[in-house]
Amino acid sequence: MSQPSPEVYEAGKGMDAHNAAMREIRARNDQTYDPHEPTRVWVDEDNTPDGVRDSLTIILNTGGCRWARAGGCTMCGYVAESVEGGTVAHEALMDQLDVCLDHEREHADEPCPLIKIYTSGSFLDEREVPAETRRAIAEAFGDRERIVVESLPDFVEHDRLADFTEQGLTVDVAVGLETATDRVRHDCVNKYFDFADFVAASEQARDAGAGIKAYLLMKPPFLSEREAVADMIASVERCAEYAHTVSMNPCNVQRHTMVEELYHDGGYRPPWLWSVAEVLHETADADALVISDPVGHGSDRGPHNCGECDDHVQTAIKDFDLRQDPSVFEQVSCECERTWEAVMEREKSYGLPLAR
């Protein structure tokens, strides 16, 4: 860790404030969830370093993110989806796994070669997912090709990854880096780790024979559209050295978050889909697969353009994800591009947002 300095003191002060605010906001959520059901599960297809594969994506309902319990990230509402009481026992998690396998049998023609497991926290945190459960899940999917598990950098350890590599699985750790800029990650996102921690985790993973899939967040609160785009272009380029895949995702407005407070009071607009296209276009040469999966595209709470072209641009983005060909963006155009250009040119962080 770095030495104490005014900057560190400032950062601590900001973090305390963010956490206090987020705890207060999250406390307004009174929903609870069944620990025997996963949060979500779906079948899709994804681009991997070995090509496009059918995928089973699981969002396990665990105790939720330890960091979110302290307050957590300004845009993350997933803690709201975790169970009451905070921990989910091994047996309940195994019930969730059964539900997911049933879903796959129903919706996929054959077992998906790619398994992706998220927990709204850290799958590799043993307080969230006990070692016993982790091993059981590794075994359950031992016959697949690749597995992606979500984790904060802190929990990326050789032994935990070995549970999967020993099954012969190719393993990726999905790390929510959000941005390569520490200042933005700390002050805008309120995520506590540094880029250096991400680099260290990527080395741990490499030693264990695993890869890194970096998740970036486009447009956390407090940034203008132009600043958000610049931050993403720089971030993709910086983390391509440590991650074989970069998933660059536009922020959406989730329930019970600080972002929602800003959005509600007129101080936040999710990014334009043109901005997503711009970043993908500008980083097409990066030494990594760069993909994006905009959630809630075309809605007020999700990344959106004018309402006319949102589906077309979304289709181009999904097409780019699979083919990595930036010319897809030449196929879409709309009058609102001019509005987006005016916003990129004129919007200041002291006048957010300039357009809806």
Place this chain on the structure above:
Amino acid sequence: MTEFFEIHARDGPARIGELRLTESLTTPALVGDRIDDAGSLWPEARETPAGDRDSLTVLPHRALPAGTPDEVQSAFAVDSPEIDGPSAAVLSSETATEHGSDAYVLSDAQGLVGHARAFVEGIVDVKRAIPDDAALYLPGVATPANVALLAYAGVDLFDADRAVVKGTQGKYLTSDGEQFLVDLDELPCACPACQQSVDEFDREDCAAHNGNVLRARLATVRARIRRGRLRDYLEGQARHEAWLTAAFRRFDQQYSYLEAHAPISRRNELLAASEESLRRVEIQRFAERVTERYENRFSNPLVLVPCSATKPYSESQSHGQFHDAIGFRAHTVSMTSPIGVVPQELECTYPAQHYDSVVTGEWSAGEIEFVASVLEAYLERNDYPRVIAHVPDDYRQITERVEESLDTEFEYTVEAHPTTSESLSNLADALSGELKYSKREREHNTVRAIADYQFGPAAGDDLFEEILTEGRYPKLRVHSDEHLATMVPQYGTLALTLAGAHRWVASDAPTKIVEIDEFVPHGSVLAPGIVDASEGIRVGDEVVVRGPKAFAIGRATMHGRVMAEASRGMAVDVRHVEER
């Protein structure tokens, strides 16, 4: 310390200012292309900018948009470095505080504009927290429809960003709102961008038009402020959008904020053409002073008469006829919407001599309520042996209501119309046998009544118990053994001499004092020379200027809070001075 911004004229909270860049900018105005943004501290650390006389440097900022939780606002506050050149500090309505810069940029304006309550409360909070003589910039919000309201609230700086962005969205802006370009059958504008057929007019043209209209409306606003008539304009223009109307109505509920900024008098006409006119500070203040400060000193009966279009009333034909019938045997009080009641001594006093209203013979419920409540309060404070209501039928719904609530009876003298010979002779007959008051009594009571109005209850007796009056009404001069004061006909106020000022200081009436440094002011007192000033001073007020070396009397050209805070500008127009 506002070194590069100076206020030259005020109209309520609105002001004409000068942003002193190399090429100076008269505000309210667009400042977007004169901004040098030192950058946001959210994504990266920034160097302290050097400062540049050509542009307004926005100091490094960590802007807090609308909806930022309070604890986050205070944790991420930044300091503002001093730079050599015009500077602007970014703040939110929650964190607004003095930063020593020339201008302040409001970071949560997007959350305020469009929401009447949030806007009014936010702006009033900010304006109270920052120095009055600093410029306020609301970025990214101005449109041709809202800019008059924003300026009325006291905002000085704007940009064309929202207008341009809306143009790119195909929204055609005018001072009466916005329309989709596709819905326009013709271009209702004469600006250069609109000199073409509507079919060829594209979104780039629309953006150019929106900017042109915004600039033109700002010119209208500046002209209105200079003439002291922004409010009259806004009462009409704001009708086009509900939130604008709601906002200026809500502003009227912020009486103390508006009252502090409202001048005591203006030379210009005040047009009362809407129900909201009744809520204007000038109207409310006149009614308040007539019912709480003024005191009738005549022992004659009261005659209530209708107002006249000609001002002052005594110069109108109808009042000439009333005057002839009354023959100095009664005290005349005019009833009028929107002013309430005007005793004859105050007929020249702003705004009694300056207003014009829409007369149809139909009274709105609001007008009836207002005039009746003022008349009732007036009669509760002032006793008369008889009340004669020489008013037309449409006034009787007011007088009868007051008779009922005060449990008293008025005598009615009008048949058909107040100026028919029958009505006039009824009036004269009703007063037969009543004693006449002298010209001297009338003149003395006039200057005392104005003193009550201007300086406070009983001030007329305190200052002017033993006096002589000279000159011809309304240009009266007040003497004792020396000249004390002169009535100013165009404002209906008193201008004191040094002797009058000494009497004022010695009297029980509250004195408005400007304390100055060790110098002898000649012509005017500038803000930097002021040590302190009474909070209650309003633009146009008589003020005593006092310092170690001088005693002077003059008229305030700023309100008290600004005098105490401002670092630039003329504060007092000095009339007479003596060295101490």
